[in-house]
Amino acid sequence: MKLDENLTDAIDYTKLLFADLGRLLILIVLAIIPIVDFVVLGYLGNVMKAPKDPKKLPPLENYFDLWFQGLKILIIALIYMIIPLVFIIPFLDFWGVFSFLTFVRGTGALLLLLVGVLLAFFLVSILYIAIINMLKHNDLSKAFAFGEILGIIEKVGWVNYILWLLVIFVCSIIVTAIGSIPVIGWFLSLMLAPVFGVFVARSVAFVYLEATEVAGQVS
DSSP: OOHHHHHHHHHHHHGGGGGOHHHHHHHHHHHTSTTTTHHHHHHHHHHHHSOSSOSSOOOOOOHHHHHHHHHHHHHHHHHHHHHHHHHHHHHHHHHHHSOGGGGGGGHHHHHHHHHHHHHHHHHHHHHHHHHHHHHHHTOGGGGGOHHHHHHHHHHHOHHHHHHHHHHHHHHHHHHHHHHTSTTTHHHHHHHHHHHHHHHHHHHHHHHHHHHHHHHTOOO
16 A cells, blocks of 8 residues: 555545535534534545545435434444443543552553553554445444454555554644634634545545455455
8 A cells, every 4th residue: 555645545535525615514514513413424434435536525415324324333433442441441530539649559550541542543443444344345244344354454564554544643633733723723623524534534445445456355
């Protein structure tokens, strides 16, 4: 996987959003309404499923189907994060009750945090592929086909894939930082949310398509 090509293609695809400002505005409005924002998540799922060389964005229609697809994506993400949270939450509770002076007594909680963070990183690393694998096959069980998911990542190359994850992580930090700008940060955050979502969704799609084309799987 050539990281620069992946990111460039994802950026070019995301630019299509600005060719239809009405669609972008609807996505922004939907994204700020709790529960209704599942529609946006479902739309990002359709972005993931789009063919390799799409000439336009997926249509924004069939809102209930998009909402249900977004709900499925959220449920998969929550399932993946349950185990890491089991390790991390006790550490957070520890710091909420005790002061830094009791740190030595909290080495057990610190170990839980370390285990939780490592698990979270590993599970998030496969979560992206798990979601698109489920969507491409329209089969919920494909989100937990770990052998298949790991095989897809291996075809991309773990080094390349981890580099890609780091770039996405850095980009998300930048977007979050923009949202913290005084006065206008909240507005910029609203504008960027669907744009960044489309960028990440399409970048994931390019990762998946490259690997599955080599394997001759569904694309």
